[in-house]
Amino acid sequence: MTSEFDRAIAVTEITESSREPSVSDISPRSAVSYDAAIAPGWDILGNANGGYLMALAARAITEATGRPDCFTITAHYLAPCPPSPVRIDVRPVRSGRRFGTATASMFLVDHAEVPAVREREPGREPGREALRVLATLGDLSTDPGGPTSMSGTRPEITPWDECPVVSDTSINSFAFIHDRLATRIDPRDSGFREGKPSGTGTMRGWFAFKDDRPIDSTALLLAADAFPPPAFNLDLPTNWVPTLELTVHVRAVPAPGPVACFFRTRFVQNGLLEADGEIWDTSGVLVAQSRQLALAPRE
Amino acid sequence: MTSEFDRAIAVTEITESSREPSVSDISPRSAVSYDAAIAPGWDILGNANGGYLMALAARAITEATGRPDCFTITAHYLAPCPPSPVRIDVRPVRSGRRFGTATASMFLVDHAEVPAVREREPGREPGREALRVLATLGDLSTDPGGPTSMSGTRPEITPWDECPVVSDTSINSFAFIHDRLATRIDPRDSGFREGKPSGTGTMRGWFAFKDDRPIDSTALLLAADAFPPPAFNLDLPTNWVPTLELTVHVRAVPAPGPVACFFRTRFVQNGLLEADGEIWDTSGVLVAQSRQLALAPRE
Numbered sequence: 001m002t003s004e005f006d007r008a009i010a011v012t013e014i015t016e017s018s019r020e021p022s023v024s025d026i027s028p029r030s031a032v033s034y035d036a037a038i039a040p041g042w043d044i045l046g047n048a049n050g051g052y053l054m055a056l057a058a059r060a061i062t063e064a065t066g067r068p069d070c071f072t073i074t075a076h077y078l079a080p081c082p083p084s085p086v087r088i089d090v091r092p093v094r095s096g097r098r099f100g101t102a103t104a105s106m107f108l109v110d111h112a113e114v115p116a117v118r119e120r121e122p123g124r125e126p127g128r129e130a131l132r133v134l135a136t137l138g139d140l141s142t143d144p145g146g147p148t149s150m151s152g153t154r155p156e157i158t159p160w161d162e163c164p165v166v167s168d169t170s171i172n173s174f175a176f177i178h179d180r181l182a183t184r185i186d187p188r189d190s191g192f193r194e195g196k197p198s199g200t201g202t203m204r205g206w207f208a209f210k211d212d213r214p215i216d217s218t219a220l221l222l223a224a225d226a227f228p229p230p231a232f233n234l235d236l237p238t239n240w241v242p243t244l245e246l247t248v249h250v251r252a253v254p255a256p257g258p259v260a261c262f263f264r265t266r267f268v269q270n271g272l273l274e275a276d277g278e279i280w281d282t283s284g285v286l287v288a289q290s291r292q293l294a295l296a297p298r299e
Numbered sequence: 300m301t302s303e304f305d306r307a308i309a310v311t312e313i314t315e316s317s318r319e320p321s322v323s324d325i326s327p328r329s330a331v332s333y334d335a336a337i338a339p340g341w342d343i344l345g346n347a348n349g350g351y352l353m354a355l356a357a358r359a360i361t362e363a364t365g366r367p368d369c370f371t372i373t374a375h376y377l378a379p380c381p382p383s384p385v386r387i388d389v390r391p392v393r394s395g396r397r398f399g400t401a402t403a404s405m406f407l408v409d410h411a412e413v414p415a416v417r418e419r420e421p422g423r424e425p426g427r428e429a430l431r432v433l434a435t436l437g438d439l440s441t442d443p444g445g446p447t448s449m450s451g452t453r454p455e456i457t458p459w460d461e462c463p464v465v466s467d468t469s470i471n472s473f474a475f476i477h478d479r480l481a482t483r484i485d486p487r488d489s490g491f492r493e494g495k496p497s498g499t500g501t502m503r504g505w506f507a508f509k510d511d512r513p514i515d516s517t518a519l520l521l522a523a524d525a526f527p528p529p530a531f532n533l534d535l536p537t538n539w540v541p542t543l544e545l546t547v548h549v550r551a552v553p554a555p556g557p558v559a560c561f562f563r564t565r566f567v568q569n570g571l572l573e574a575d576g577e578i579w580d581t582s583g584v585l586v587a588q589s590r591q592l593a594l595a596p597r598e
Contacts (some may be wrong), residue, residue, distance in 0.1 A: 032302060059513070065525055072544040074544070077372075078393045094431075129392065132392050143569070148569060148592065149567040200450065231448075234448045236446060244435055246588070249571075251566070251569070251571055252569065265395030266451030268446060268449065269585055270445060270551065271443065271445020274548060286566050291590050293370065293371045296448075
């Protein structure tokens with residue numbers, strides 16, 4: 001019954017019985033630690049997708065804080081992530097009535113070390129830290145809300161039925177993550193694979209799961225990085241675009257159905273670029289905004 | 300000789316002699332701690348400006364890491380900040396050849412406690428944490444750079460000479476920070492103070508220091524939050540717009556002279572809004588981008 005995505009972001013708290021108590025455990029700042037794994041199949045040429053990694057860390061943070069929705073979450077990407085067991089340490093920063101803030105660190109764990117890291121020696125960290133996250137969370141279903149005043153509108157997109165399924169396109173020959181997804185790409189933005197970038201710096205499409213899992217606030221973090229870089233539709237090589245940092249603002253839980261995704265890169269300057277994202281649900285609600293800083297692709 | 304801004308973001312490392320060594324000091328993850336102060340005069344109605352607080356934390360991070368420029372920095376605002384002594388703990392996350400990543404925590408310190416916090420009891424934190432920061436730093440002057448491909452251009456702005464000085468306007472009656480600055484506001488965006496919001500959700504202007512301090516990467520963090528919220532130019536009350544999170548990408552060190560600043564809020568939805576910023580130097584280089592998530596103002 002569990003969806004493929006939920007299995008891929010599952011986390012298991014490392015319980016008291018599996019580790020020795022230490023001085024730091026009595027501090028309110030002590031970490032809650034989770035065993036998890038970077039699952040195969042959520043990758044681009046062998047390295048896990050940045051949105052997937054953010055969603056995996058977010059799942060640990062929502063478990064640790066008891067707050068279901070990241071209102072704003074920032075991840076700094078510290079190392080490429082092949083499929084691997086990981087340990088995620090979540091540390092509370094602040095717990096308020098409406099919002100809570102926490103950090104998460106994701107460590108790549110050597111397969112051979114898995115039993116040892118459960119002992120959590122104070123000061124000793126397992127393997128290499130691959131992701132550091134800072135997030136402020138709340139509960140969108142009970143949030144008090146407030147005024148609405150929209151001066152922007154949803155960008156135009158080719159209808160769902162007229163967009164090719166990404167896993168049927170040549171994009172799937174490097175972005176294997178799309179095998180898990182029912183993502184569709186606006187045909188105006190897919191020519192880069194045939195050496196015909198649009199020149200607009202845009203990448204538009206529809207995001208959904210192949211197994212119809214509902215798109216909640218955690219899935220939106222995946223959606224925020226699930227499309228090819230919009231820089232591929234500029235006059236740049238279609239090569240790796242390493243993300244330094246990704247921030248996502250979740251603005252609402254989407255209505256049922258796929259979400260429309262709009263990504264754009266406007267400023268590639270001295271080897272650095274931004275990619276801005278907007279995600280809208282089928283009822284016309286802005287459900288997320290994203291921005292990342294990345295290195296421009298090179299030959 | 301030292302500029303007012305440099306005095307306001309000065310940090311002093313808490314040296315070994317002023318504290319007892321602890322177990323955590325031998326860890327590569329141990330904090331480097333700084334004494335500092337939230338200076339008076341960088342506030343809006345008594346609470347320190349969010350960009351100023353980010354710059355103060357960034358100064359501690361650049362000192363601790365030896366890297367001069369935040370390429371991407373995110374701050375989560377945890378409490379209002381009146382003028383106060385603070386302690387800033389910087390913890391390294393990763394140190395690579397080109398980039399380093401670190402966190403900073405800023406604690407408000409009771410005046411009475413200042414000598415005591417220097418002792419840094421393990422696990423005991425002074426006062427309330429008011430700011431948590433996550434940043435990736437490098438050196439823009441030696442960065443290897445890479446391709447440039449700009450599909451966006453600098454927005455249009457009223458020339459410097461034709462923009463009123465903010466400290467001469469009624470904006471200064473609540474945003475006291477402008478007494479330190481030579482900021483100018485585009486006259487098309489200043490009508491909100493007379494109850495005539497433009498309706499565009501924009502706030503444009505020029506940023507400079509009153510004492511002509513050069514605008515470096517740290518000053519850009521201040522500039523990213525130095526103007527009135529662009530939401531004041533929508534149909535919303537001109538009341539406090541509490542920032543939950545601010546992220547700034549520094550893309551280049553500005554050429555000499557003021558920088559042109561463009562802020563825009565497009566989506567005020569259910570009490571949450573974003574404010575996006577672009578900062579350009581006089582030579583036409585994009586020097587920074589910013590985005591914040593804030594609570595919409597209420598009556």
